[in-house]
Amino acid sequence: MRAATVAVAALLSLTACGGRATGEPPMSTPGEARWAQVRFAAPLPRAEPALIQIPKLKVSAPVTRLGLKPDGTIEEPPLSRPNLAGWWEEGPTPGEGGPSVIIGHLDADHRPAVFYGLKSLVRGDRILVTRQDGRTATFAVERIERVPKTSFPAEKIYAEDIDHAALRLVTCGGAVDPATGRYRDNVIAYTRLVQP
Template sequence: MTSRHESTPIRRGLQGAPVLMAALLGLVMIALAVGGPAGPPQPPAWAAAARAADHSGPLLPRSAPLRVRIPAIGVQAPLAHLGLNPDASLQVPPAGRPDLAGWYRGGPAPGERGPAVIVGHVDSPRGPAVFYDLGRLRPHDRIEVDRADGRVAVFTVESIERVPKERFPTERVYGPLDHAGLRLITCGGRFDRARRGYRDNVIVYAHQTAVR
């Protein structure tokens, strides 16, 4: 079983926010997909609907995130700090660490105003990776991010969707916010053996509701 990574080019836009080039977004590509032809768990269509939410939660100063915890799916993952590759593509967590997620340090930190972005592999040559079960999340589930300043930013899931990579919702993911938001991103959908990659992305949208 072999593996390779597809880069994630970005460009600048949306008032300075980093913007993923949708068609090329891919966090892991392996020769044999995990989970059979249907692929990893996928969110139901109803979970993608936007819901009214109270965005008056607290804002925090910038502080690097150290770990993300998602109790509903048993995730407790350390966070790598990701930058850009020489070709301006977004780095991804190391292939040899399927337990590791990654925060894009060029954007807001979790707890700051704006959309903080955390990415993770869906699988690896050895089996499921950190965000394999991301599609099982549902609105109102909790996400916690431990920060270097000792605070814990607590987020509540608003919606979760699966989208084709060529129609990645750039503005919704990276557009400016008046509150502290969080986006979790991985691959999803069916595995395309010809292209050696997943066809879709699974994206979780959440907002900060508490600080501990």
């Protein structure tokens, strides 16, 4: 399963964005004091996500499954539902051991979408995922990274060999390519399962 995940992961960086250019918010500074108080949690059993909440950004969004399109690229949430996030169903579920991945649009139809404020999160900010088993997995942001789509770190995002439960949130960022109308970069939030 991991090999298949890595094989398609690079394609995510080409498709998973609104590309309707509202511009992105400014980057925030790290919250080192909050990170020092974080206590990590043991992984949970497998259970699919139902809702993602990012209190700092006032985000509360349903989560759908994402698989592959007929052309082999990864699906993305429809632009007609800008508040919908998508979980990559070939990977771990949020809270399960390993890197789970949820993607969402930065914008849609010139309006901010579900992950518009992702870049403004800082170390220690919380992300909550309500799972279909009734549990809520709480994650703390470790770091935010912006990378060119041409060098998207697919293996690190989807198949990194880690000994804990992690969640990676992916959206677009950077400048818009005038030729395509799409953002040139991806913004990635790396998070880790913590005690509530």
